[in-house]
Amino acid sequence: QSALTQPASVSGSPGQSITISCTGTYSDVGSYNLVSWYQQHPGKAPKLIIYEVTLRPSGISDRFSGSKSGKTASLTISGLQDEDEADYYCCSYAGSSPFPYVLGSGTKVTVL
Amino acid sequence: VQLVESGGGVVQPGRSLRLSCAASGFTFSGYAMNWVRQAPGKGLEWVAVIWYDGSNKYYADSVKGRFTISRDNSKNTLDLQMNSLRAEDTAVYYCARERTVGNHDVWGQGTTVTVSS
Numbered sequence: 001q002s003a004l005t006q007p008a009s010v011s012g013s014p015g016q017s018i019t020i021s022c023t024g025t026y027s028d029v030g031s032y033n034l035v036s037w038y039q040q041h042p043g044k045a046p047k048l049i050i051y052e053v054t055l056r057p058s059g060i061s062d063r064f065s066g067s068k069s070g071k072t073a074s075l076t077i078s079g080l081q082d083e084d085e086a087d088y089y090c091c092s093y094a095g096s097s098p099f100p101y102v103l104g105s106g107t108k109v110t111v112l
Numbered sequence: 113v114q115l116v117e118s119g120g121g122v123v124q125p126g127r128s129l130r131l132s133c134a135a136s137g138f139t140f141s142g143y144a145m146n147w148v149r150q151a152p153g154k155g156l157e158w159v160a161v162i163w164y165d166g167s168n169k170y171y172a173d174s175v176k177g178r179f180t181i182s183r184d185n186s187k188n189t190l191d192l193q194m195n196s197l198r199a200e201d202t203a204v205y206y207c208a209r210e211r212t213v214g215n216h217d218v219w220g221q222g223t224t225v226t227v228s229s
Contacts, residue, residue, distance in 0.1 A: 046206070046219055048217050087155075093213055098173075103155065104155075
C-alpha cells in the first residue's frame with residue numbers, strides 16, 4: 001500500500017478558503033466512502049475533523065468540509081482563521097487486508 | 113472519555129518495550145483500537161489495529177513480526193509489545209479509539225519511545 005498523496009503545504013490569508021487534496025487509488029479512496037481527515041497542532045495528538053468523506057464530529061466547525069471525486073478526496077477550510085494553522089492528514093480505509101488503513105503524507109497549512 | 117498511554121522511554125536497539133493504553137469513560141470492549149506513531153518531524157504512521165474482541169489483528173509491514181497488539185477488555189487496557197526495537201521505531205506512540213471503520217474519534221496524548229544506544 002502506498003501513501004495517499006497530499007500537497008506538502010498550502011497557505012491562505014485569514015478569511016480565505018483553501019482546499020487540500022488527497023489522491024489515492026481505486027483500491028482505497030476510490031473504492032470506499034471511508035476517508036477521514038485529522039488536524040494536528042505541534043506537540044498535540046491528532047484530532048478527527050472529518051469522517052466518512054463528508055461528516056463532521058460533534059463540536060467541529062462547519063468551516064471544515066470534505067468531498068470526494070473518484071480517487072481524490074478533498075478538505076476545504078472556509079473562512080480561514082489563525083487557529084487553523086496546523087498539519088492535516090487524510091486517511092482512507094483500504095480493505096481489511098493486508099492493512100486496513102492508508103495515510104496521507106500530511107499537509108502543512110499556513111495562515112499568512 | 114479518555115485514553116492514557118504509558119510505558120515509553122529510552123531503550124537500546126534490539127531490546128523490548130511494552131506500551132499500555134488505559135481507557136475510561138466508555139465501553140472499551142465495544143470498540144476496535146489502534147496504535148499510530150509519529151517519528152520526530154515526520155508524518156503519522158498507522159502501526160496496528162485490533163478488533164473489539166481481539167479476534168483480528170493487523171500490522172504495518174514495518175513492524176510485522178516484531179510488534180504485538182493485544183487488549184484486556186476486563187481491565188480496559190490496550191497494549192503494544194515491541195520487540196527487536198530499531199532506531200527507526202523512535203516516535204511518539206498514540207492509541208486511538210475506532211468508533212466505526214475509518215472514524216478514529218478519541219486519541220491519547222501519546223507516549224515517547226526513543227531507541228538509542
